Amino acid sequence: MNIERSHLHDYLAHREEMAARLTVADRVVRNVEARTLDRAPGGVGRGRMLLVVATVAVLLLAGIGVPRLLLAHHHSSGQWQPAGPPQGVPDRRPPAGIALVWVRDPASFQRAIALDRNGRPMGWLPVGYMMQGETVTQSGDGQRIITGDGQSYELTAQGQRIDLPPTALDLGGGAYEPYDVFFSDDEQSVCIEQGPWGTPRNLVLVDGSGHVSTSIPEAPADNPSWLSWHVVTCSVRNDVAVLVGDPDAQRAAGPQPPPTQTTTHLPNGQNVSSIGVGGSVSAPKNVQVPAGGPYHIIRVVRLSTGREIARRVYGAQTPQPVDASEDGTLVLETLGTGGGHVLRNIASGAVVGTVGPATGLLGNTVAQNDVWTGSGPRSYSVVDIPSGRVLWSLSAPLGLKVTYPALDQLAVTQVYQGLDCPSHADVTITDLAGGVTHRVTLDTCGGG
Amino acid sequence: MVVQTAAASMAEESDEADGFAAAIRRETPRLLAIAHSILDDAAAAEDAVQESLLLAWRSWDRLRDPSRRQAWMVRICVRHALRTRRLRLARMRHEADTATDVAELPAHLADSPVDWPSAWRAFSPSQRAVLTLHYHHGYTLDESAAAMGCRPGTARRHLHRALEKLRREVEA
Numbered sequence: 001m002n003i004e005r006s007h008l009h010d011y012l013a014h015r016e017e018m019a020a021r022l023t024v025a026d027r028v029v030r031n032v033e034a035r036t037l038d039r040a041p042g043g044v045g046r047g048r049m050l051l052v053v054a055t056v057a058v059l060l061l062a063g064i065g066v067p068r069l070l071l072a073h074h075h076s077s078g079q080w081q082p083a084g085p086p087q088g089v090p091d092r093r094p095p096a097g098i099a100l101v102w103v104r105d106p107a108s109f110q111r112a113i114a115l116d117r118n119g120r121p122m123g124w125l126p127v128g129y130m131m132q133g134e135t136v137t138q139s140g141d142g143q144r145i146i147t148g149d150g151q152s153y154e155l156t157a158q159g160q161r162i163d164l165p166p167t168a169l170d171l172g173g174g175a176y177e178p179y180d181v182f183f184s185d186d187e188q189s190v191c192i193e194q195g196p197w198g199t200p201r202n203l204v205l206v207d208g209s210g211h212v213s214t215s216i217p218e219a220p221a222d223n224p225s226w227l228s229w230h231v232v233t234c235s236v237r238n239d240v241a242v243l244v245g246d247p248d249a250q251r252a253a254g255p256q257p258p259p260t261q262t263t264t265h266l267p268n269g270q271n272v273s274s275i276g277v278g279g280s281v282s283a284p285k286n287v288q289v290p291a292g293g294p295y296h297i298i299r300v301v302r303l304s305t306g307r308e309i310a311r312r313v314y315g316a317q318t319p320q321p322v323d324a325s326e327d328g329t330l331v332l333e334t335l336g337t338g339g340g341h342v343l344r345n346i347a348s349g350a351v352v353g354t355v356g357p358a359t360g361l362l363g364n365t366v367a368q369n370d371v372w373t374g375s376g377p378r379s380y381s382v383v384d385i386p387s388g389r390v391l392w393s394l395s396a397p398l399g400l401k402v403t404y405p406a407l408d409q410l411a412v413t414q415v416y417q418g419l420d421c422p423s424h425a426d427v428t429i430t431d432l433a434g435g436v437t438h439r440v441t442l443d444t445c446g447g448g
Numbered sequence: 449m450v451v452q453t454a455a456a457s458m459a460e461e462s463d464e465a466d467g468f469a470a471a472i473r474r475e476t477p478r479l480l481a482i483a484h485s486i487l488d489d490a491a492a493a494e495d496a497v498q499e500s501l502l503l504a505w506r507s508w509d510r511l512r513d514p515s516r517r518q519a520w521m522v523r524i525c526v527r528h529a530l531r532t533r534r535l536r537l538a539r540m541r542h543e544a545d546t547a548t549d550v551a552e553l554p555a556h557l558a559d560s561p562v563d564w565p566s567a568w569r570a571f572s573p574s575q576r577a578v579l580t581l582h583y584h585h586g587y588t589l590d591e592s593a594a595a596m597g598c599r600p601g602t603a604r605r606h607l608h609r610a611l612e613k614l615r616r617e618v619e620a
Contacts, residue, residue: 005583005611007556007557007560007562007564008579008583008614009583009584010554010556010557011557011564011568012485012579012580012583012584013584014552014553014554014557014564015481015484015485015568016481016485016584018484018552019477019480019481019484019485019493020477020481025476025477025480027494028472028476028480028494028497028498028501029472029473029476032472032476032498032501032502032505033469033472177572177574196572
């Protein structure tokens, strides 16, 4: 047996042993039990099942018959009311000009439902294939969604299809390896990380008409063989993209020279260079980064030209960049195990605030001093940057997915998927002010 | 009549619930290992397994053949992990993962020409899935493909490319 296969067996066994040491198994079991064992399989609570049984009995006794019941609820400020689309509702375009939140139609995986900000279904849009994901990738205002089977395309809320350049690697035989595709902050441009991981790939910006407006290499000009980059922010409004380099994947891809110089070009024309000591930007000077690593590097480039406008290098034992804000001005750095994060202005190097551990940035709010943060998929907060004070927060139930459809709005979506019966969609839409929460539950079990 | 129906329903629920409770206690560690192998991220693996188990619960009573439940849960978990989109939050590095991975690597792997933790991260999720299922859990390639929700040829292609990567690294 080849050494790589023999060691592969051993490494997989090692990984399983490491995974067994994760202390989360009990927590997972407890969480799942809490969500399931007081309910009947299929997701209907016991109390609700009894209610359904009693209702059916009453209907039978009354001789009304048992039409196929679809239960849907609309919750607004504590009041549950019947709502939701009836079975077999025809395709319908949503009204133009209103902000929308899209979810997959639980009654048909080939349609998406548009909800307004109050959680009311406003439109049913056929997408032309079986949607796989739980959530729909949408622009902030919901006027466009990205969809497609294999190669993706845009659909406007009015059903107009806009083709995109390649969004996946065609593996042949109907199989695709998808690239990362997401909307920029102007609500209509699409950013595509085009190319397989570990190859020279480009960040492609597509305008609202589906035309490529710019295509820039992800690798830095001074080290084009450094291929392991993730785009964390793609802001058309500010003409910047933020990329984070992954040193581990870089090493796995083969030995590559480290960057020989780390320079931050400040807006005032001053150039400063840095090495990752505390993640700070040092005084202007050229610094040779020693061989070895690993290094985490964050680069800010102009979307329109690809020109690098800032770069920060973080050493192995120093704070590391984990995220960047929507507008490309802030970077979130770890402070070490359990120590939380600092928010740093990329250009100036100044620390502008701190947030707790296991937190990520979701975006900047309309008030520039505030920032959305998320702690895993469970808790979302608006934080006042200077003070670190939490202004408002939402504890989302376990396992929910979050979309961020607008700066002043948060949508939490989950579509439950059974083996044969798509059964349940659950959407919570919460305004930033935190005063109003709309929840829509669409229960159905119909054909696709 | 209604009361009997409700009681019978409750009894069935109880049996199903007991079966599900036992299943999640039995399967969660294995599902976590598989999801962690694919996602290479403890928090993402935790989320993937939790969501997979909730999905499983939704259809638990529809799978009448208990002998198929184990494979079914693995399939849901693998597909869910593969579908997990690379969200920004999922990009957060979990230092403990990396530290544990490197620090406790067995000596012969640490001395290997392959930097295993780095090589593993360089694999795509699909490559990790087929390597894990095929080489560690003994799935055939056809079974791996079924669990991953792709065609057997695609699974073979993922495996081939992954082994090619390893081979190149050994040769380098």
